[in-house]
Amino acid sequence: xxxxxxxxxxxxxxxxxxxxxxxxxxxxxxxxxxxxxxxxxxxxxxxxxxxxxxxxxxxxxxxxxxxxxxxxxxxxxxxxxxxxxxxxxxxxxxxxxxxxxxxxxxxxxxxxxxxxxxxxxxxxxxxxxxxxxxxxxxxxxxxxxxxxxxxxxxxxxxxxxxxxxxxxxxxxxxxxxxxxxxxxxxxxxxxxxxxxxxxxxxxxxxxxxxxxxxxxxxxxxxxxxxxxxxxxxxxxxxxxxxxxxxxxxxxxxxxxxxxxxxxxxxxxxxxxxxxxxxxxxxxxxxxxxxxxxxxxxxxxxxxxxxxxxxxxxxxxxxxxxxxxxxxxxxxxxxxxxxxxxxxxxxxxxxxxxxxxxxxxxxxxxxxxxxxxxxxxxxxxxxxxxxxxxxxxxxxxxxxxxxxxxxxxxxxxxxxxxxxxxxxxxxxxxxxxxxxxxxxxxxxxxxxxxxxxxxxxxxxxxxxxxxxxxxxxxxxxxxxxxxxxxxxx
Numbered sequence: 001x002x003x004x005x006x007x008x009x010x011x012x013x014x015x016x017x018x019x020x021x022x023x024x025x026x027x028x029x030x031x032x033x034x035x036x037x038x039x040x041x042x043x044x045x046x047x048x049x050x051x052x053x054x055x056x057x058x059x060x061x062x063x064x065x066x067x068x069x070x071x072x073x074x075x076x077x078x079x080x081x082x083x084x085x086x087x088x089x090x091x092x093x094x095x096x097x098x099x100x101x102x103x104x105x106x107x108x109x110x111x112x113x114x115x116x117x118x119x120x121x122x123x124x125x126x127x128x129x130x131x132x133x134x135x136x137x138x139x140x141x142x143x144x145x146x147x148x149x150x151x152x153x154x155x156x157x158x159x160x161x162x163x164x165x166x167x168x169x170x171x172x173x174x175x176x177x178x179x180x181x182x183x184x185x186x187x188x189x190x191x192x193x194x195x196x197x198x199x200x201x202x203x204x205x206x207x208x209x210x211x212x213x214x215x216x217x218x219x220x221x222x223x224x225x226x227x228x229x230x231x232x233x234x235x236x237x238x239x240x241x242x243x244x245x246x247x248x249x250x251x252x253x254x255x256x257x258x259x260x261x262x263x264x265x266x267x268x269x270x271x272x273x274x275x276x277x278x279x280x281x282x283x284x285x286x287x288x289x290x291x292x293x294x295x296x297x298x299x300x301x302x303x304x305x306x307x308x309x310x311x312x313x314x315x316x317x318x319x320x321x322x323x324x325x326x327x328x329x330x331x332x333x334x335x336x337x338x339x340x341x342x343x344x345x346x347x348x349x350x351x352x353x354x355x356x357x358x359x360x361x362x363x364x365x366x367x368x369x370x371x372x373x374x375x376x377x378x379x380x381x382x383x384x385x386x387x388x389x390x391x392x393x394x395x396x397x398x399x400x401x402x403x404x405x406x407x408x409x410x411x412x413x414x415x416x417x418x419x420x421x422x423x424x425x426x427x428x429x430x431x432x433x434x435x436x437x438x439x440x441x442x443x444x445x446x447x448x449x450x451x452x453x454x455x456x457x458x459x460x461x462x463x464x465x466x467x468x469x470x471x472x473x474x475x476x477x478x479x480x481x482x483x484x485x486x487x488x
Contacts, residue, residue, distance in 0.1 A: 008032035010128035015044020017134030017382035038105040046084040052188035054080035071222030108348040140339040148314040156332040174329035182335030187298035209291040243391035268296035286446025351376035365460035368422035377419040377485040420482035437464040
């Protein structure tokens, strides 16, 4: 049996959340830090998703760590490989690889009164004073249960598990789903596939983006004059903060966004029937607003067809849609997203008094400030409930959370407090506020059902305010929101 090892801070996940947490904790003087990572390298989402065309829909200078600016971004909106390389470089420069235990998947965590007892599926055992979840939500692929799916004779895979050994040239490819991943990989595979059939349950709003290469002279300027780089980041930040008004239903912002969308649709799609098929039946912003310059042009290609329906059943190589249309395919690609609201619920975590996290969340995900859960001492979730965004960079949210957590740990250490958990009344007040504020947003009243919502229709995923508001909120929050937990 493997001996239990001790550490002060145990971080689960080596994506943006885990790396930022480790960096900032070490700045505060915490040294006994371990990062558990299920894979064999850092990178999280950007290591896992390698499908053709994978890229971020937030500008590179904004979708990066404030403490580690990168003057070398080659494009305005970086592709997945470049973001992953950036994260690897940060990990190397900060010496974070030496903190990582790779190939270790969290199996269970139990609060033992003084520390967290953590077990991995691979047999490691850890005892930690502080446990930080940096696993995020977009990492468990969602593949719908469709009758007959097992009978399909050809390759079938989720976009997050892309089969790079498969040559799609000359193949008839069925793509199920029209979310963020499909919007990126369909234009790429349509260049070589004989035919691409897209099964679309609900059309997304897809807006163009000002992408393109960052010229060499501009990259040199960013290296020589860091102020110019900071100005660019600040400019992007304020522009993206303005997008928040769309989700609040501000008429001028909504009209502007709708004009951008309509112009792009009509510029690329001339067939009135296809235009109608690609027109969402809900208010803009209700589902995630996507960005692409080649989605609509790809759908206008002669070898691409859009079926306005989900897949009802699969009979061998035949896929039949809910509207009765049927096609034959050689390959099926699931562009159906991820488990989101139920991803954290799957964690086997037990808090005070033997309380399972799943029990604490049986009426829905909740966490004070999206970061800590009443009854679970010294446990912190990065990108937990109510920290997702529809308008800006989630890296900014992670940074705000981490700053709060390390400041709290510093205060605990100086005051001689071993463990804390959110005050139940503080958490309840925060959750009531979130539900009240979200009820009037387009996410709840825009006429759609989205992955932001749980099975009851509640939205435990998104932060309803601006990033600036969240940053201020987290900077103001202190140990007064928490109660000391006895470790005797």
